[in-house]
Amino acid sequence: MAFLAVKSMIEDNYKQRGLRGKLVRKLRQKGISDERLLEAIGKVPRHAFFDDALLGHAYEDKAFPIGHGQTISQPYTVAFQTEKLDVKPGDKVLEIGTGSGYQASVLLEMGAKVYTIEYNRELYLRTKDFLPELGYNPHFFFGDGSKGLPIRAPYNKIIVTAGAPVVPTALLEQLAENGILIVPVGDREKQKMIKVTKKKDKLIKEEFDFFSFVPLLGAQGWKE
Ligand code: SAM
Numbered sequence: 001m002a003f004l005a006v007k008s009m010i011e012d013n014y015k016q017r018g019l020r021g022k023l024v025r026k027l028r029q030k031g032i033s034d035e036r037l038l039e040a041i042g043k044v045p046r047h048a049f050f051d052d053a054l055l056g057h058a059y060e061d062k063a064f065p066i067g068h069g070q071t072i073s074q075p076y077t078v079a080f081q082t083e084k085l086d087v088k089p090g091d092k093v094l095e096i097g098t099g100s101g102y103q104a105s106v107l108l109e110m111g112a113k114v115y116t117i118e119y120n121r122e123l124y125l126r127t128k129d130f131l132p133e134l135g136y137n138p139h140f141f142f143g144d145g146s147k148g149l150p151i152r153a154p155y156n157k158i159i160v161t162a163g164a165p166v167v168p169t170a171l172l173e174q175l176a177e178n179g180i181l182i183v184p185v186g187d188r189e190k191q192k193m194i195k196v197t198k199k200k201d202k203l204i205k206e207e208f209d210f211f212s213f214v215p216l217l218g219a220q221g222w223k224e
Contacts, residue, residue, distance in 0.1 A: 010048045010134060019059035020046070023075055026061055032079045037087070040109035041079060046072075048134055049100045068120050070214055072100040073161060077211055084182045084195050084208070085157045087112050094152070094174070095138075096145030096216070097161035099123060101131040104138045107159075114138035115152050117145035119217055144218035148174040155179060163191040163213035168220035172196065172203065184213050188222060 024042045032038060047058035049072055054064055063074040082103070087093065089111030095104055098118035107114045116138045118124040124142040131138070141149055146168050148158070153174035160171070160183035171181055175198040184191035193208040215222040 010045055012045045012047075016045065016047050016059070023059045023061065027076060027079050030061075030076055032076075032083055034083045034086075036110055037079060037082050037106070040106045041075065043109050044102065044105045045134065046075070046102060049102050066100045066123070067126075068123050070099055070120065070123060072102050073213075077213075078103050078106060080193065080208075080211075081159055081161070081182050082106060082110075084193070085159055085180055087157060091156040092152075092154075092176075093157040093159065094145075094149055094155040094171075095159050095161060096148075096171075098127050098138075098140065099161065101127040101136065101138075103159070103161055105131065105134065105136040108136050108138060112157070115141065115149055115155070117141040117143055117149055119144055144221075146170070146216055146218035146220035150174060158182070160184065160216060161213065162216035162221070163188065163211075164216040164221055166220070167194060167196060168216075170220060172198065184211050186210070188215050 020042055024038050050058045061075050063071045066072050087110045091112045093107050093112040093114050095116040098116040104114050104116045128140040148170040154176035156176050156179050158171050158181045163184045175181055177200055179198045181196040183194050185194050186192050190210045190212050192210055195206045197204040217224055
């Protein structure tokens with residue numbers, strides 16, 4: 001398969017696979033139980049997203065800088081948000097905040113069709129070039145994801161990977177019936193994880209723990 005041939009160009013040795021297995025065990029201990037999600041995290045070579053200077057930290061359960069003042073999210077955060085999305089193969093998923101492309105890769109490994117939008121032009125260009133080298137091919141968009149991506153709506157699932165001041169209404173409008181939105185909402189320092197399920201005639205809102213994301217910018221986000 002061409003996909004595997006491209007992937008094999010990135011070195012993924014027994015040490016990295018071992019560290020990845022250890023990370024998966026840690027996520028399980030922290031309460032993540034979606035086996036398809038854990039399997040996906042066990043496959044995505046997180047070290048490939050890191051600069052040489054930080055390579056040794058790739059499988060720590062921590063967020064790290066990826067340039068342009070942005071971060072690759074902590075694996076536990078990626079796992080927590082993804083588990084709440086209840087991703088099924090074939091789901092059409094919109095991700096707000098492409099960043100490094102790591103979250104999009106996990107969603108693709110789970111069999112989702114991924115649309116991902118990034119506000120920072122340099123990051124958008126960098127990730128759009130890099131991710132296909134790993135064999136991951138989401139649909140890349142550049143723009144203000146706080147307004148969603150109406151041209152490809154509706155979506156079964158929407159994941160916001162930056163901290164929003166409010167639940168962006170545009171995202172609720174672009175959710176399909178029975179769709180799920182997961183979004184961290186709060187101030188610029190910390191946000192409560194919010195899950196909204198869109199039923200035929202109502203929205204069901206659930207609230208979870210606090211997390212700390214970089215700010216969601218744009219029309220329904222924070223001012224720069
Ligand atoms: N999902 C990313 C990953 O897997 O590496 C991590 C995302 S990082 C924590 C947050 C990202 O959201 C940054 O790349 C930032 O530029 C982006 N962002 C902020 N506001 C945005 C907006 N209105 N639309 C799209 N992306 C936005």
